Each structure stands twice: as C-alpha cells, then as structure tokens.
Amino acid sequence: MVAKCCGFDFSGNESFKTTECTMPLSTQSQADDEKYVLVASLDNARNLSNILKAITFKDHAIFNATPNGLKVTVEDSKCLQANAFIQAEIFQEYTIKEDVVGFQVNLTVLLDCLSIFGGSTLPGVSTALRMCYRGYGYPLTLFLEEGGVVTVCKINTQEPEEPIDFEFCSSNVINKVILQSESLKEPFSELDMSSEVLQITMSPSQPYFRLSTFGNSGNAHYDFPKDSDMMELFRCTKTQTNRYKMSLMKPSTKALALSCKVSVRTDSRGFLSLQYLVRNDDGQICFVEYYCCPDEEVE
Amino acid sequence: MKCVLEGNGVKVFGKAVQALSRIGEDLWLDPMVKGLALRSVNAAHSAYACFLFSPMFFQHYSLGSGSEPARETIKCKLVIKSVLPLFRCLTAIERNVERCQITISTPTDRVVIQFFCKYGITKTYSLRFQESEALQAEFASHLCPNVLKAPARLLSDMVLHFPVSLEEITLSATPLRFTLRNYHEAGNDHMKTMYTEMSLHPDEFDFFQVGADSDVTFCLKELRGFLSFAESHCLPVSVHFAAAGKPVCFSMEDMVLEATVLLATLMDSENTGPSQPVGPPVPTSPRCADVAALPVVSHEGNSRESQNAPAVMELIPSSQGSPMINPPALRHLLSTADDPHGPDVPDEASAMATPASTMICSLLFRALASEQDDDGCDVSLPVLACYSDTEDEMEGDYTRSPSLLISQRRLNLPSPGVNTWDSARKRLF
Numbered sequence: 001m002v003a004k005c006c007g008f009d010f011s012g013n014e015s016f017k018t019t020e021c022t023m024p025l026s027t028q029s030q031a032d033d034e035k036y037v038l039v040a041s042l043d044n045a046r047n048l049s050n051i052l053k054a055i056t057f058k059d060h061a062i063f064n065a066t067p068n069g070l071k072v073t074v075e076d077s078k079c080l081q082a083n084a085f086i087q088a089e090i091f092q093e094y095t096i097k098e099d100v101v102g103f104q105v106n107l108t109v110l111l112d113c114l115s116i117f118g119g120s121t122l123p124g125v126s127t128a129l130r131m132c133y134r135g136y137g138y139p140l141t142l143f144l145e146e147g148g149v150v151t152v153c154k155i156n157t158q159e160p161e162e163p164i165d166f167e168f169c170s171s172n173v174i175n176k177v178i179l180q181s182e183s184l185k186e187p188f189s190e191l192d193m194s195s196e197v198l199q200i201t202m203s204p205s206q207p208y209f210r211l212s213t214f215g216n217s218g219n220a221h222y223d224f225p226k227d228s229d230m231m232e233l234f235r236c237t238k239t240q241t242n243r244y245k246m247s248l249m250k251p252s253t254k255a256l257a258l259s260c261k262v263s264v265r266t267d268s269r270g271f272l273s274l275q276y277l278v279r280n281d282d283g284q285i286c287f288v289e290y291y292c293c294p295d296e297e298v299e
Numbered sequence: 300m301k302c303v304l305e306g307n308g309v310k311v312f313g314k315a316v317q318a319l320s321r322i323g324e325d326l327w328l329d330p331m332v333k334g335l336a337l338r339s340v341n342a343a344h345s346a347y348a349c350f351l352f353s354p355m356f357f358q359h360y361s362l363g364s365g366s367e368p369a370r371e372t373i374k375c376k377l378v379i380k381s382v383l384p385l386f387r388c389l390t391a392i393e394r395n396v397e398r399c400q401i402t403i404s405t406p407t408d409r410v411v412i413q414f415f416c417k418y419g420i421t422k423t424y425s426l427r428f429q430e431s432e433a434l435q436a437e438f439a440s441h442l443c444p445n446v447l448k449a450p451a452r453l454l455s456d457m458v459l460h461f462p463v464s465l466e467e468i469t470l471s472a473t474p475l476r477f478t479l480r481n482y483h484e485a486g487n488d489h490m491k492t493m494y495t496e497m498s499l500h501p502d503e504f505d506f507f508q509v510g511a512d513s514d515v516t517f518c519l520k521e522l523r524g525f526l527s528f529a530e531s532h533c534l535p536v537s538v539h540f541a542a543a544g545k546p547v548c549f550s551m552e553d554m555v556l557e558a559t560v561l562l563a564t565l566m567d568s569e570n571t572g573p574s575q576p577v578g579p580p581v582p583t584s585p586r587c588a589d590v591a592a593l594p595v596v597s598h599e600g601n602s603r604e605s606q607n608a609p610a611v612m613e614l615i616p617s618s619q620g621s622p623m624i625n626p627p628a629l630r631h632l633l634s635t636a637d638d639p640h641g642p643d644v645p646d647e648a649s650a651m652a653t654p655a656s657t658m659i660c661s662l663l664f665r666a667l668a669s670e671q672d673d674d675g676c677d678v679s680l681p682v683l684a685c686y687s688d689t690e691d692e693m694e695g696d697y698t699r700s701p702s703l704l705i706s707q708r709r710l711n712l713p714s715p716g717v718n719t720w721d722s723a724r725k726r727l728f
Contacts, residue, residue: 183420186395187422190384217381218381218409218424218427219423219424220423220424221421221422223421223423225421228420230419
C-alpha cells in the first residue's frame with residue numbers, strides 16, 4: 001500500500017476544478033478525464049473524511065460506487081460490518097461511467113491523504129478534493145487543494161472483496177427503536193470496558209430498551225423508557241435480549257458521536273443493525289450503518 | 300439502607316467520593332441513625348477520612364430497606380475504583396441527573412446506585428460489596444492545644460504554591476505565625492528539591508489558637524481532595540494539631556454534613572544541624588508509611604504503630620533535575636541566611652520576623668553563594684537556573700554566580716546579582 005504524493009503548485013489559483021484553470025496539473029487531468037470511470041469532487045474534503053472516520057476500525061475498506069453514490073464498507077472478523085453511504089448529491093461533481101465501480105484501498109492511508117493539509121478548522125478554509133479512478137489495476141488518484149496548493153496522491157488499489165451479506169431485511173425485524181443520539185452518547189462513552197459483552201434488551205414492556213454491562217466491579221444498566229422525549233420511534237413486538245462482544249460494539253461509538261439520530265433494530269436471529277444519521281459540515285445527510293452478530297442468544 | 304439524593308446533593312456526594320478516592324482504595328459505607336458515613340483509610344493507616352451526611356442531607360433516608368426491618372445496620376466496604384467512575388464527571392451529573400438512589404441490599408451483597416436522569420433515562424449500577432466492621436479513627440480534638448480555623452480558600456491557595464508531586468508538608472505554628480513549607484531532611488540528594496515556604500499572620504485566620512509551638516509534618520497529597528471539597532462547599536476548615544507525632548485533624552461541617560481528614564505526622568520533624576553527618580539514604584517505601592500511624596480502630600488494621608522517622612528519606616527530585624550540591628554547604632547557606640551571625644540550627648519559622656502580610660519565600664541553594672565562599676565552603680556550586688531577564692544586572696557576577704537568586708527582604712544582600720524582592724516574586728507567580 002503506497003500513497004505517492006507529488007506535485008506542488010503555488011499558482012494561487014483558488015478555483016481548482018473549473019476548466020478555466022490554468023494550472024498545469026488541472027490541464028493534465030482534463031485530458032485524463034476521459035479515461036476515468038469514476039470522478040467525484042467535493043469542495044470540502046471533510047464531508048468525506050469525517051464520515052469515513054466513523055468506520056475506521058480496520059485498515060482496509062471496500063469502495064463500491066454506483067450512480068446513486070459511494071458506499072464504503074469495513075469488516076471485522078466476519079462478525080461486524082460498517083457501511084458509510086455518501087449519496088451522489090453530496091458531491092459537487094459525480095461522474096461514473098459504469099454501473100458498478102469497485103476497489104479496495106487502505107482506509108488509513110486514504111484518511112491521511114485527505115487530511116494532508118493538516119485539517120485546519122479555520123472558517124472558510126477547506127481542502128477541495130477530486131477523486132479519480134481509472135478502473136481495475138489503476139491506483140486511486142486524489143487531487144487535493146487548499147489555498148492554491150495542490151497535492152496529488154495515488155493510492156494503490158486492490159481487488160475488492162465481496163462484503164458479507166448479513167441478510168438483514170426489514171421484514172425480519174422484530175424490534176426497532178429510533179433514539180436521538182444525544183441520549184446514547186453518554187452511556188456509550190461510559191460503558192464498562194471490563195465487561196466482555198454489551199447486552200441489549202428490547203421489549204414492549206419494562207424495561208423497554210436497556211443496555212447492560214457485566215464488569216469486574218458489578219453490573220450497569222441503562223434504561224430508556226418508551227415514552228422518553230429522546231425516543232423518536234418505539235416499535236417493539238417481542239422481548240429480546242441479545243449480547244454482543246464489547247470489542248465489536250466499541251467502534252460504533254465514533255459513528256454515534258457524529259450522528260444526530262440512531263436506529264436500533266434486531267431481527268429474529270438476534271442480529272443487530274445500528275443506523276446512524278449523520279449531518280456533514282454543510283448540513284447534508286449521510287448514513288452510517290453497523291451490523292453485528294450476537295455473541296450468544298439469551299432469552 | 301435506602302437513601303435518595305436530589306439535584307445538587309448528588310454533586311456534593313460525588314465530590315466526597317472523589318476526595319475519598321485520594322485517600323485509600325476502599326470505601327466504607329456505614330449507615331447509622333445519625334446519618335450515612337463514607338470513610339476511607341490508606342494502606343499505611345496514616346490517612347483517614349470520613350464524610351458524614353446527616354439524614355437531613357437526603358430527600359429520603361431510612362435504615363433497613365422495605366421488606367427488611369431496620370435491624371443492625373450493615374456496614375459495607377466497596378472498592379473505590381468501582382464507585383469513582385459513577386461520579387467522575389460532575390458537570391454531566393449536574394446537567395443530567397435529577398435524582399440518585401442508593402440502596403444496600405443484604406441478600407445479594409450489592410449496593411445499588413441508581414441515577415434518574417433527564418428524559419426518563421435511568422442508570423442502575425449494582426456493585427458488589429464486602430461486609431465489614433466499621434472503620435473509625437479515634438481522635439480527641441478537644442485535647443489539642445492548637446486549633447485554627449480558616450476559609451477553605453485560604454488553605455487551598457497556600458497549598459497551590461507547592462508542587463503537585465510534593466508528598467509531605469510541614470506545618471509550623473507559633474502564637475505569632477503560621478507557616479507551611481515542604482518537608483526536607485539532610486541527605487545526599489536533597490539538593491534536587493525546590494524549597495517553598497509560606498507564612499501567614501494569625502489575622503488571616505477566622506480563629507487562631509496556638510497553645511504550644513509545633514511543627515507537624517504530614518502527607519499533603521491526601522489532603523488535597525478534602526480541600527477541594529471544602530472549597531467547592533465554601534466552608535471554613537478547622538485544623539486541630541499538637542506536637543509532632545500526634546495526628547493532625549482537618550475538619551469542616553455545616554448543617555447537613557461533617558467531613559474529617561486525619562493525617563498522621565512524622566515523629567521527629569526537627570531539621571538536623573550543619574554538623575550532621577550525611578549518611579547513606581535509607582531506602583524507603585511510601586514515605587508516609589514511616590510516620591506515626593493513626594490510632595485507627597478497624598477490623599483488619601494494625602493500629603497504634605509508632606515508628607521513628609528515619610534520619611534520611613528519599614526526596615522528590617525537582618523537575619529540572621538540578622545537580623546536587625554538597626549538603627553541608629546548603630545547611631550553611633540556610634543558616635547564614637537566617638542568622639548572619641553564624642551557623643545555627645535553622646528554624647525558618649522563628650528566623651523570620653515578617654510584616655503582617657503573606658510572604659512567599661522560595662530559597663534556591665545558590666542564593667547566598669557569593670557570601671559563602673569566604674566561609675570555607677569551597678565547593679564550586681553549579682548553576683541551577685539562569686534568569687534571562689536579569690542577565691544584564693548579573694553580568695558582573697556571571698562567572699561566579701549566574702544563577703537564579705531570590706532573597707528575603709530582610710537579608711539585604713549586597714551582591715549585585717541578587718534580584719529585588721518584587722521582581723523575584725513576579726517571576727514566580
């Protein structure tokens with residue numbers, strides 16, 4: 001995995017992606033444009049990097065681009081899968097020449113490139129991104145610009161693995177709640193890490209929605225009543241108690257921190273689906289979802 | 300036992316738990332008719348703290364819980380590490396927690412702490428406890444000849460000037476003055492320490508009674524949590540103490556709670572004279588282990604151990620890792636500083652007749668080096684710290700004493716390298 005950075009341009013020309021630009025790199029990329037099967041541009045690279053950070057618990061990510069947008073998948077030990085969805089509308093430019101474009105890259109390297117200008121949080125200062133991919137066997141090319149300085153990064157790609165299909169479908173969902181993330185952020189950040197599992201209980205009766213840990217010093221339960229102000233939707237049909245490995249649940253805390261709402265669903269097998277609604281810097285909506293296998297079934 | 304706390308009470312309770320966590324590893328919960336006592340003692344039994352919350356502090360307080368009649372109340376011991384995380388973030392508690400209920404359930408050996416938060420959210424923690432005898436320290440504060448009372452703020456502010464890593468502090472009191480200084484003893488490596496000393500005039504105290512001059516040395520670390528609690532509560536702190544070796548007691552109280560910290564003091568806190576031979580440092584485990592242990596009565600503790608403080612103890616190195624200076628030279632310097640007429644056992648407390656205002660004095664070893672060369676201390680003292688602001692003033696002296704010089708006003712040292720009192724004070728604070 002190599003990210004090769006080259007090319008610094010100090011022309012001071014701010015508008016990087018317009019065709020009137022006189023920068024040599026941009027001119028060069030104009031000619032190459034025809035060769036790319038995927039071109040996606042963002043005025044603010046943070047709109048991509050922030051959401052990718054919510055799923056970075058493993059190095060490798062599978063990119064799957066369709067005309068609808070970009071889906072990035074990260075998996076762990078066949079038990080956990082995280083997906084980030086960035087719709088085509090989020091991008092300032094989104095061109096795809098095939099029905100499906102897929103590749104695998106090192107997510108850590110990609111994030112490092114996206115924040116290559118240091119990730120300044122000054123208002124009005126942002127890194128512009130132009131992500132280009134020529135197809136199978138070619139590296140993923142990133143053109144990043146901030147304040148007139150351009151960096152080109154080429155990240156080696158790999159054959160994309162097939163993401164696991166958790167076969168989680170809405171028709172199989174037994175219990176579903178939608179909560180405002182604010183109410184879950186504190187419990188999740190306080191979770192007793194000495195507990196091997198996080199137990200989730202969902203029920204049409206007391207305790208309605210409960211998170212439990214069993215640590216060295218004792219047990220902890222977080223109860224959310226069905227009529228809480230924080231509970232936007234409560235649809236539980238049957239009492240279910242499932243346990244999930246704490247190590248698999250912890251990564252989802254990052255997604256929770258970014259999100260404003262979260263939907264928690266369990267199906268008849270006890271599989272867990274967490275869906276997070278994330279608003280980016282420009283107020284646009286993206287989604288992150290986590291799927292997790294239960295550790296064991298407890299009735 | 301079942302009790303309910305509301306609103307700010309939860310925060311106060313949490314602060315008490317935080318203060319107790321600075322003392323020992325275990326937390327004793329002792330529900331009594333007169334209230335709920337939270338106690339802790341350190342491993343060496345040299346520090347003990349007790350927070351007693353009267354029934355008035357709670358929205359609800361009952362011994363026995365529901366089905367069980369109030370029989371002999373259970374005393375439980377919890378591991379502080381399991382309780383502290385519940386009260387770690389007090390601002391979050393203030394924001395979210397509406398009510399807190401604590402129940403001791405005998406059949407299951409659990410203490411259940413429930414937080415009823417905003418939006419109907421409930422957090423329930425079920426912690427294992429060990430049944431235990433009550434822990435209680437005996438201390439006859441009415442027998443202490445010396446009693447002081449000061450706003451917590453005053454004591455906190457004084458303690459602020461001492462490095463956070465400082466373990467032991469010496470409190471000296473005479474009818475005319477109150478002094479805090481860091482504890483030091485003659486030893487090979489005691490040149491690595493920065494010495495700080497603070498004095499207050501009796502007028503600064505709400506109550507000042509010193510029946511017998513005394514110097515007591517105790518562990519400061521264990522006091523900080525208590526002072527922080529007292530300060531947040533804006534309550535005055537009372538200090539009861541006697542001679543070295545007897546415990547010192549810090550306490551505060553209001554209508555609904557009483558807090559006490561008992562600290563053991565070193566048996567012998569007198570500084571040695573300049574002729575004291577410097578022996579090899581005695582390796583010690585926690586310093587406070589060597590102090591006279593508190594008369595703590597408890598099921599498992601040994602009590603009434605009295606040990607003599609070793610002649611030399613490990614000292615805390617300064618952050619700059621200053622090189623060592625021959626101790627006799629220091630002894631000499633200090634004594635000369637205090638008494639220009641010749642070396643004497645320095646007792647800084649009596650050496651300074653200060654004006655009636657707070658005086659902060661930090662002595663660095665080289666302070667009087669220029670005076671000492673004639674006295675036969677031909678040790679070439681290395682530079683300890685360079686004071687860049689005054690390099691101009693010190694140019695003349697640079698080769699001899701290019702070090703940070705701070706002096707007490709009354710010394711009137713003629714050396715041109717000596718900074719004025721005011722500039723030194725500004726430099727430090």
